[in-house]
Amino acid sequence: xxxxxxxxxxxxxxxxxxxxxxxxxxxxxxxxxxxxxxxxxxxxxxxxxxxxxxxxxxxxxxxxxxxxxxxxxxxxxxxxxxxxxxxxxxxxxxxxxxxxxxxxxxxxxxxxxxxxxxxxxxxxxxxxxxxxxxxxxxxxxxxxxxxxxxxxxxxxxxxxxxxxxxxxxxxxxxxxxxxxxxxxxxxxxxxxxxxxxxxxxxxxxx
Numbered sequence: 576x577x578x579x580x581x582x583x584x585x586x587x588x589x590x591x592x593x594x595x596x597x598x599x600x601x602x603x604x605x606x607x608x609x610x611x612x613x614x615x616x617x618x619x620x621x622x623x624x625x626x627x628x629x630x631x632x633x634x635x636x637x638x639x640x641x642x643x644x645x646x647x648x649x650x651x652x653x654x655x656x657x658x659x660x661x662x663x664x665x666x667x668x669x670x671x672x673x674x675x676x677x678x679x680x681x682x683x684x685x686x687x688x689x690x691x692x693x694x695x696x697x698x699x700x701x702x703x704x705x706x707x708x709x710x711x712x713x714x715x716x717x718x719x720x721x722x723x724x725x726x727x728x729x730x731x732x733x734x735x736x737x738x739x740x741x742x743x744x745x746x747x748x749x750x751x752x753x754x755x756x757x758x759x760x761x762x763x764x765x766x767x768x769x770x771x772x773x774x775x776x777x778x779x780x781x
Contacts, residue, residue, distance in 0.1 A: 576677045577640040577656045579700050581734050583611030584776045585756040587644070588630070589764035595622050599629040601769050606637040608773025610763070612756065614659055616644035627653045640679055647673050657681065657700065662690075667697040681736070686719040688726045695733055702731065703758060706739020707749060711761055721752040728753030743775040750779060 586605045592598040602613055613634050615627050627643060631653050634641040640656035643649050647670050650658045657679025658670055670680050681701045682694040691702040704723055706716040716739060727735055737746075737754035746757045757776065766772035 576654075576675070577635070577638065577679075578677075579640060579657070579679045579681075579734060580611040580756070582755050582780050583757075584609060584763075584773055584780070585612040585614065585736055585738075585758040586610040586763045586769075586773060587614040587616050587738075587758055587760045589760050590617060590619065591765065595626040595629050598626055599633055601764055602630050602633050604768070604770040605763050605773045606633060606639055608763075608770040609777050610639065610773050612640055612642060614642040614644055614758070615655075616760070623649060624652065627655065631655055642679060642681060650674060650678075659683070659703070667694060667699050671698050684727075685717055686723050688723055688730060691727055691731055691733075695731055699733060701734040701736055701756075702727070703736035703738055704754075705737055705758070707737055708740030708742075708745055710740040711765075721748065724749060724753035743779065746776065746779050 615630050617623055627649055631641045642657045642659050643655045644659050645664045647658050651673055659681040661683045667680055679700045682699045684691040684702045684704050694702050704719045707719050734755045736756045736758050737749040738758035741757050741759050742762055763769050763772045
């Protein structure tokens with residue numbers, strides 16, 4: 576089981592690919608472009624087990640962890656590196672019990688440093704804040720503030736992920752405020768060339 580990185584591009588899959596093979600090809604391209612983490616996020620697909628297995632193989636070929644969004648049982652079934660939990664996705668303690676001590680467990684904290692501190696105490700591996708900019712993937716998500724990242728950086732000892740409408744043009748402000756990783760969905764997987772799209776973020780982490 577791979578560990579969670581402390582910086583870099585965190586690419587989250589979109590539901591725009593019609594076959595598991597197409598999704599795997601897109602993920603391979605993002606990995607070639609330098610993505611440090613892949614999260615498999617699929618709300619409606621019928622091919623979840625097939626897709627997740629394909630993505631795990633792609634990720635481990637690059638020594639990059641695969642995180643499963645919202646689904647501890649799927650993560651357990653394929654031996655994924657971890658799971659990402661939203662506010663309605665169960666407890667960190669239970670996910671840790673099911674997946675093991677070495678599993679990566681990430682938690683969405685929206686705009687709440689208090690929630691992040693609670694997650695840290697409960698054993699989370701990283702926390703995520705957002706959305707920071709208008710987002711087609713999460714258009715109705717509440718907005719997060721740069722000040723939240725500043726406070727979180729001072730109070731937490733976990734990696735901090737920022738998400739929501741992030742591009743190579745606006746990502747620097749989030750890193751300067753305290754984010755360690757930038758989570759991107761459409762900015763990578765909505766592009767015609769995910770490898771080139773991922774590479775465009777690389778200078779931010781140089």
